[in-house]
Amino acid sequence: MTSQVRGGQLARLLGQWHALPGRRRSPDYAALAAAVRGLLADGRLPLGVRLPAERELAEALRISRTTVTAAYRALRESGHLTSRRGAGSWTMLPGGHRVASSGLWTPQDDLDMIDLGIAALAAPPELVPATRAATEDLPRYLGSAGYHPTGIIELREAIARSYAERGLPTSPEQIMVTNGTQHALDLVLRLALAPAGSVLVESPTYPNALAALAARRARIATHGLALDAGWDADLLLASIRQSRPRLAYLIPDFQNPTGHLMPVDLRERVVGAAHAAGTDLVVDESFVDLPLDGTPVPPPTATFDRHSRVITIGGMSKPYWGGLRIGWVRASAPQVQRLAAARIGVDMSSPVLDQLVAVHLLADAATIVAARRTQLAHQRDALLAALAERLPQWRVTVPRGGVTLWAELDGPVSSALARAAEEVGVRLAPGPRFGLDGTLERFLRLPFTLPAADLVDAVHRIAAVRYDLDRAGRPQWREPSVIA
Structure with missing residues (x-):
């Protein structure tokens, strides 16, 4: 069953659609159709949603x-709307296109695309020997059914040791292995959040976390992060105390997308406020292994937890490789058992071979992660230098870790810039993807996970289309490419 957007809701999303660039050179219906395409392009209007009736929207x-009526007809002609007499009209994408990681619709064949929509590194060279070693270990598990709902003991022990080395004593019984960090978050939400439950998140935040919360029909409140300073301690604590959300989802370690690092004292105060308010904290540590420039990382947020209020999730996608779908949950032992019971309705366990690969990579973590940090620091500096040269009017805070820059643009043009950049072979994740209700149009996330030469090339292309954006007419929407 598809959802429906009401006339008033779509009107709010459209905003000042009649004041878009090129508006005076196009009739009203064309401007309205272009605005709806724009909402689809930056992900603010979902696919497969039923639009309001013509009279209601009018x-x-x-x-x-x-x-x-004319705007809907134009959207049907461009492949962005399908209608059935007496039933309504639904949003879609033109044939042969797909939704990319940035939310933009693009042809399937991207032969010269610099993808800045994905904030993840290519695999390290150590992955191949780790895989060979894992296959040699595999026969030890072949005599069983292969189902390990909480994960194989070797991997849970290795993950528990990594927490102990950071000053947080942890037993293997407190660890549950998942199919990536997103899977970990989904399982935690299934266990701890009833449908339509209240959740506090940072703004901006990780888009896929927002998607997981939307799937639970969560009532989301936000705490805005400052570009330079990050969290406002008083406002964050007041939000928890006053709204008393069921959950708070936070990324304290090199926050995605801003790169901010939460100070020690705030971590302790947040845990205390959560306990007083009856709020569970879901702490995402996806980037905790990636400090740059020798930045010291504060102790884990769970260090200050005395009442099992902190559930920590993490994984191997960022420091190692996204194709290795290994994540985990750290919680109390009873919570892990409840998570394992909830998991049966989703999947039985993570692949044994992948878990064995993870064991070998974690055994070589010091070497692998040190090389990743050196690589990321070099690529970050190359990206910063290119931005300073070609787009000096943009404001960027240098992150002390993680894999992304959060840039404040010289105008509310993030989605328009992403569409224009797509035409010159650069895929971007516009600011509204990281917030709610179409906000953050003045911001753009720029990961530095690609080679330095690609990052510099991307900035040159972005700068060229940014210069043309103010003088451009209405957006041109590409037809599907035919390659024979």
């Missing part, structure tokens, strides 16, 4: 029904 926008 009343909400205070325009003629004829204009809405």
Whole structure:
């Protein structure tokens, strides 16, 4: 069953659609259709959602029904809308296109695309020998059914040791292995959040976390992060105390996308406020292994937990490789057992071979992660230098770790810039993807996970289309490419 957007809701999403660039050179219906395409392009209007009836939207926008009828017809002609008489009209993408990581619709064949929508590194060279070693270990597990809902003991022991080395004593019984960090978050939400439960998140935050919360129909409140300073301690603590959310999802270690690092004292105060408010903290440590420039990392947030209020999730996608779908949950032993019971309704366990590969990579963590940090620092500096040269009007805070820059642009053009950059072979994740209700149009996430030469090339292309953006007419929407 598809969802439906009401006329008033779509009107709010459209905002000042009649004031878009090139508006005076296009009729009302064309401007309205272009605005709807824009909402689809940056992900603010989902695919497969039923749009309001023509009369309803006309009343909400205070325009003629004829204009809405013509706009819907234009959207059907461009492949962004499908209609069935007597049933309604649903959003879609043109044939042969897909939703990319940035939320933009693009042809399937991207032969010269610099993808800055994904904040993840290519695999390290150590992955191949680790895989060979894992296959030699595999026969020890072949005599059983292969189902390990909490993970194989070797991997849980290795993960527990990594927490102990950071000053947080942890037993293997407190660890549950998952199919990546996103899977870990989904399982935690299934266990700890009832449908329509209240959740506090940072703004901006990780888009896929917002998607997981949307799947639970969560009522989301946000705490805004400052570009330079990160969390406002008083406001964050007041938000927890006053709204008393069921959950708070936080990324204290090199926050995605801003790169901010939460100070020690705030971590302790947040845990205390959560306990007083009856709020469980879900702490995402995806980037904790990636400090740059020798930045000291504070102790884990769970260090200050005395009441099992902190559930920590992490994984190997960022410091190692996204194709190795290994994540984990650290919680109390009873919580891990409840998570394992909840997991049976989703999947039985993580692949044994992948877990054995993870064991060997973690055994060589010091060497692998040190090389990753050196690589990321070099690529970050190359990206910063290119931005300073070609886009000096943009404001960027240098991150002390992680894999992303959060740039404040010289105007609310993030989604338009992402669409324009797509035309010159650069895929971007516009600011609204990291927030709610179409906000953050002045911001853009720029990961530095690609080779330095690609990052510099991407900035040159972005700068060229940014210069042309103010003088451009209405957006041109590509037709599917035919390659024979």
